[in-house]
Amino acid sequence: MRRQYPFHLIEPKWQQFWEKQQSFRAFNPGEEIPADHPFAHRHKISGKVTATQLPPKFYILDMFPYPSGAGLHVGHPEGYTATDILSRYRRAQGFNVLHPMGWDAFGLPAEQYAIKTGQHPRKTTEENIANFKRQIKSLGFSYDWSREVDTTDPKYFKWTQWIFLKLYNSWFNPETNKAEPIETLEYPTELVGRASSRADSKDGSSVASPRQDIEDKRRIYRHSRRLAYIAEAPVNWCEELGTVLANEEVIDGKSEVGGFPVVRKPMRQWMLRITAYAERLLNDLDGIDWSHSLKEMQRNWIGRSEGAIVEFEVEHSCQDCIIEVFTTRPDTLFGATYLVIAPDHWAVDAVTFNEQRPAVEAYQAFAAGKSDLERTELSKEKTGVFTGAYAINPVSGKRVPIWIADYVLASYGTGAIMAVPAHDTRDFEFAKKFNLPIVQVVQPPDSKIDWQGFTDDGTSVNSTGPEISIAGLPTPEAKKKITDWLESKGLGKKTINYKLRDWLFSRQRYWGEPFPIIWKRNANGNLFHEALPESALPLMPPELTDYKPAPGGEPPLARAKDWVNLPDGSIRETNTMPQWAGSCWYYLRYLDAQNPQSFVGNEAENYWLGARSSTQAKPASPGLSKAEWQQKFDELYEYATRNLGNEKRFIHFNTVSEEEAAFLETKTGFKLTGFRRMVDHYALRHIDVEHGGESERNRGLLPVTRDDLAMIPEIIATADDVRYSGKNRHGLDVILYIKRLNGTVFYFEEIRRANDLLAANTLYKKPATGSDATEAASSDTSETHRRTKENITSETLKNKTAVTTPGVDLYVGGTEHAVLHLLYARFWHKVLFDLGYVSTPEPFFKLVNQGLILGEDGQKMSKSRGNVVNPDDVMGEYGADAFRLYEMFMGPLEMVKPWNTNGVAGVYKFLGRVWRLFVDEKSETEFEQAEATAEMQRRGELLEKIHLSAAIKGIPASPSQLKTLHTCIKKVTEDLDGLRFNTAISAMMVFVNDAIAWETKPVSVLRDFLILLQPFAPHLAEELWEKLNIEHPTSNTEHRIDLAYASWPNFDAALLIENEIEIPIQVNGKLRDKLVILTNASQDELQAAALASEKVKSFVDGKEIKKIIVIPKKLVNIVVG
């Protein structure tokens, strides 16, 4: 294909310019802003400034890549381009944008390569990083490279190890529901206060003294509570690779690398107590703006289930023996006809009768020998053995046999179940195979449904025992009644179980972070672990020449004897951390990447995570005390929600002070001094009914609770933003208060009635996102439906101000990290939050998964298929701008879509049309001739030979030109807010298709267009912007600024309004004619015009007109009989 424009010269030119100028450096509070930096020009600040003097922040993050030897594939730039476009857009809007990049560089491939070749993994890693960086830079992304992080850099992993020490030195306090320093952990009474009263053994012998003994016990107690602890756990051991593997590195029972067999093997491992956070990890999903499916995957992984633990007493064999089972269906307890315990359950040995012992032991051996693969593959066929023992069903008193079977897992619940074959599919299969009794205890709601194997809710039957009956009760009530009864009898209790397991945190590898842990021996010669002091960090791994595992399955680090054995006789931990460790907190290091004192400085953390920042402080008016309010609120709430009384009741809770009124006037235009603020019972009832239900979720909102309502005065007093949002259906002015709190945005409305009071109108809330200001104006509540749109003036829309989001404003990455990375990172963040090191409970407030890019054949790209597209090749032929544009034009970001090289050519042609919209053809021909003969190094200078087209003139734009431009501005702006890059690009294509035909092209219009184009095709836009400013110099400093910092244009809705509009005319819902008619034509005029149409007449004549639907500005539909 012919070169559409000299991108091969333009792109390097601007990449060098940005690098030299450090155009995209983000500035921290207190950092020196050079006076000649475009950021300083744009915001009129320089030198050291405070957080409040800086513009609002916007943090846009990519999932940092693992720098593999294969280089970038087309999937990487997809997400990176999306975030870059958003970064450039937000920068143009005036945000201080943080957009960093780094390397998740620990990992198995570099280590495997080292084992094969002896080349140090560091060298491999550095080479791969250099290649990735070259490729990424050639795409013209606006990263702040001064914040680059590399997880394998000791300056980085020092802090990874430091965070591990925080985990090690903390425990989870169930009473406060958060992590606390281990020092706050109280010892049980038998370990308290006795140590000091006992004298040390005086003879100095090595025999453990009572004091040492109690210290050992205390140590063991503490160790058992730490968030990082040691446990014997079954791991995926790969003999060939000589290492354990993570679950995700094992595919179908074989290693992902090499396809070697993997076996389960118990080993002593470091674990992180993520299960303590299960509830919070689950609940806090509600407050963040992630896709539905992603949240669902996390919920699934956490796997919360509510149920009960029930105790079954074992008959005869062991008198004190109780087997606890976990069930989510306590209502089916009467139908439990046998028990099943896992083959490796602790009680198996105790309950088994001697005559059954050989069979039981054989089965245990059989089950233990099964791989995970076999256990699941062969799951269709149930296996198991009778132990000979019986237990007593606590509600019916009946004897039930105890079996062991491997369909029950020792690691979930209590490791034992009560089997209810009538109402559980697995128990049903098992019972049929072994001829165990099946007793119906639930009646399906539909009598046509067979009760055998019916697992849904129904009505309890056959459920009456000597002391308790739940017969006739619907399932939910039956569950409650029987659980209460069990609890009162001490036979069971309500319980919540999670599928989530603690995180296996150690690997037997070289290329990972060493644990800052040493092992010592106590007086009895037993090993115990101890943390290194923070001053010992970073703990470097030893230098090795052989990276294979040490003999006997020991990790490679064990080969370095000098490193492992310390002079005082203690020895180092030889495991290393998994690759996930470095990626759990990298987004925090970016905030303050060079800080040698701390993993992130306080001020930087506060500014960039934004939890405590508020763009404008709003003065609060005095009012009721908290206690007074709470008491009155409780009364009013009861009245509003319980009594349904009609007597009007209200609380007058404050009066607008002069100070606040001045603020409100700037935001809303109303003078409200002395207005009384009140909330009435009608408003509370309305909010409770309309916005308190679960159906809110269908509208993307969250149900409003009583506690939320109690916060009304607080929301008003501390709102992040206030604005006028039009009139309600009664013609009263509505004032909207927006308050962000713990990941939720509250929208509270007041109405201005008469001249002296404000009444609470509504309250709704939704998960926080990056663009609440825009969304609020078009939110989908019943109130906004009722409000006429005309009342929302363009003025109020323009006045919308940015609300700062806490945490990362936008995080984009692949769906492969939907569970593990995102769950681990959330977990660490919460621990750091509990310990006071970060100020938000959640790290990532908006998260988007980019869809996979498939090969041209619609198959997933792979080397073996030969359908892999190399970004370097595409950029060589079409340039980086076209590559970026195509990646975004393919379709919605989240969608899976096939690559099509012809499509690249399409957007490339579009960029060519943009080029020809601006440049003079003759000068370009001269440039091409000169370039053909010029030396390589001098070719860039020849770009100066290219001049702008003579059709570009400094004249005012015509109304139709303005309309074309503003239509484009509106569409691009709205689409970028909604991450709809593909339709934004098509809007720019429409603009260019129109503008290229103009005889004269006003400079002002082209200037605004370049600002719109800049985020998408920054190199081309910069080049044309430069030419525009040279050939059409302007006195407007806004326009002389670097394009990357030029202000995003506002669209003027007034320019988009047409005098005349084309109205479709339908007869019986079918299009029959289109009429051009005055936009503000009345319903009657529209109807008359429609009936006058000749085409319409031919369809209507001779028939009875039953009805005419007229929607002003939309359509007319004539219904005939």
Next chain:
RNA sequence: GCCCACGUGGCGGAAUUGGCAGACGCGCUAGAUUCAGGUUCUAGUGAGUAACAUCGUACAGGUUCAAGUCCUGUCGUGGGCACCA
């Protein structure tokens, strides 16, 4: 098996609260420019018809003046989980 998402031309995909289906791009057809190819420009392009009519958003129903959009069922595709009691 369970959970979630999605089905629109030859292809990728557009379509505010239900209101002109197919924006934009690819591909294709014809013409202009060109020795020629490529490029560029112009016109056309859901099916159907000479032109209308008519039919068209996986399928079958329903609600409505009006359905790609809402409701019910069926089929299909993609993703996740998978003996989690």
